[in-house]
Amino acid sequence: MKQKTFEGNSLEEALESVRQHFGPDAVILKTKNYTGLQGALRKNKFEVTAGVYEENLINFSEQNRTVQSDEDEILSGISNELSSSESIEEVAEVVSEQERRINQLEMIVNKLQSELRSSIEKKSAVYEIRKILKSFDLSEQVISHIVKKANFELSMEDLKNHELVYNLALREVSQMILIGEAKFFEKRSDNSCSITIICSPQSSGQTSMLSKMAQLSEGSQIINFRFDEHNSFKTKMLGMDVESVHTLHELVAMINQKRKNQRNIFIDLNGHSYPEDQTKKIISSIKNNFSNVEVFLSLSAIHSELYNTRIAQRYASIVDGLVISHLDVCLNLSALINLQFNVKLPYVFFGTGPVIPQDIEVASRESIISEIFDL
Ligand SMILES: Nc1nc2c(ncn2[C@@H]2O[C@H](COP(=O)(O)OP(=O)(O)O)[C@@H](O)[C@H]2O)c(=O)[nH]1
Ligand SMILES: [Mg+2]
Numbered sequence: 580m581k582q583k584t585f586e587g588n589s590l591e592e593a594l595e596s597v598r599q600h601f602g603p604d605a606v607i608l609k610t611k612n613y614t615g616l617q618g619a620l621r622k623n624k625f626e627v628t629a630g631v632y633e634e635n636l637i638n639f640s641e642q643n644r645t646v647q648s649d650e651d652e653i654l655s656g657i658s659n660e661l662s663s664s665e666s667i668e669e670v671a672e673v674v675s676e677q678e679r680r681i682n683q684l685e686m687i688v689n690k691l692q693s694e695l696r697s698s699i700e701k702k703s704a705v706y707e708i709r710k711i712l713k714s715f716d717l718s719e720q721v722i723s724h725i726v727k728k729a730n731f732e733l734s735m736e737d738l739k740n741h742e743l744v745y746n747l748a749l750r751e752v753s754q755m756i757l758i759g760e761a762k763f764f765e766k767r768s769d770n771s772c773s774i775t776i777i778c779s780p781q782s783s784g785q786t787s788m789l790s791k792m793a794q795l796s797e798g799s800q801i802i803n804f805r806f807d808e809h810n811s812f813k814t815k816m817l818g819m820d821v822e823s824v825h826t827l828h829e830l831v832a833m834i835n836q837k838r839k840n841q842r843n844i845f846i847d848l849n850g851h852s853y854p855e856d857q858t859k860k861i862i863s864s865i866k867n868n869f870s871n872v873e874v875f876l877s878l879s880a881i882h883s884e885l886y887n888t889r890i891a892q893r894y895a896s897i898v899d900g901l902v903i904s905h906l907d908v909c910l911n912l913s914a915l916i917n918l919q920f921n922v923k924l925p926y927v928f929f930g931t932g933p934v935i936p937q938d939i940e941v942a943s944r945e946s947i948i949s950e951i952f953d954l
Contacts, residue, residue, distance in 0.1 A: 586623035601631040602639030704738040718917035759925030783879035784904025794936030880909035904930030
């Protein structure tokens with residue numbers, strides 16, 4: 580057996596020396612702890628005497644060698660790699676290239692973040708604008724048109740400014756309104772009369788509107804075209820001559836006769852229960868045979884926006900303008916804007932009550948705008 584004494588500042592340190600030299604099969608033969616003056620004078624205060632059989636010591640040494648050679652192999656591999664292919668300069672170059680790429684990516688991320696932020700801000704500003712415009716009962720089409728304009732004309736900051744957006748909406752809506760002027764207001768040098776036809780496929784305050792319009796012109800002559808009634812009659816209404824006819828032939832003859840008086844003619848073309856194509860035929864025939872003819876489609880504000888739009892679209896090719904009755908019982912004039920967005924026909928007169936002749940208004944942009952926006 581081989582014996583040796585190992586020292587350590589602690590018992591564990593001395594035992595670790597035993598394990599390193601003799602391996603796990605070492606036998607502890609003696610331990611000694613130096614205390615007091617003896618301990619103070621020594622560097623190591625513990626002493627362990629251990630022994631190991633020769634063959635156990637040989638096995639332990641061989642194992643140690645194998646582990647050592649494995650570690651040496653790994654270390655030499657690493658140092659080979661470093662020294663063989665990449666110098667320190669090359670590594671530094673790779674690192675700085677990677678840093679450059681990271682910086683580039685950081686810039687892209689920052690740009691995308693700010694774009695995302697401004698798009699969110701814009702979306703919420705546009706949402707606010709839509710909410711405001713919706714409160715005026717404007718149609719989705721009209722709102723989209725205004726929002727598109729606002730997006731195009733206003734900066735991000737301005738979009739958040741409700742007053743600026745409101746002014747832009749006011750301007751846009753005002754530009755959408757088309758106003759027409761009645762021919763019977765015009766003064767002609769040859770003193771020729773105008774022929775104003777008013778038509779509608781349904782009861783819409785048409786006769787009242789015609790009477791109110793006729794009252795605005797000195798000495799008006801009214802012709803009542805009634806398809807469903809075969810008695811022609813002659814009467815007076817509010818001092819105006821009213822004649823009734825029921826065929827196109829009679830109508831043309833009546834116009835020819837009345838024209839000689841050089842006073843404006845108003846035709847109440849009663850289209851209720853009358854085929855639409857017949858109404859259109861009569862209108863084009865009058866337009867082709869006489870000058871100074873104007874045709875108005877009569878609509879009522881008590882009918883739905885959709886219905887009025889549909890009728891106006893059907894008559895758009897043969898009429899020159901729109902007259903709208905019952906505005907006094909209409910809660911919101913936005914329907915007038917929504918309608919004109921789809922049908923480009925000008926407004927000429929508004930009926931503002933049942934009383935003839937006073938409840939009539941010459942259509943104006945200002946009155947519509949101030950009514951809608953509560954100015
Ligand atoms: N409140 C209100 N009533 C109206 C207006 N225009 C016509 N009316 C009334 O609506 C009803 C139908 O009118 P009328 O002129 O005969 O319509 P028509 O059948 O289309 O010829 C009548 O009672 C009129 O007094 C208007 O602008 N406002
Ligand atoms: Mg009528």
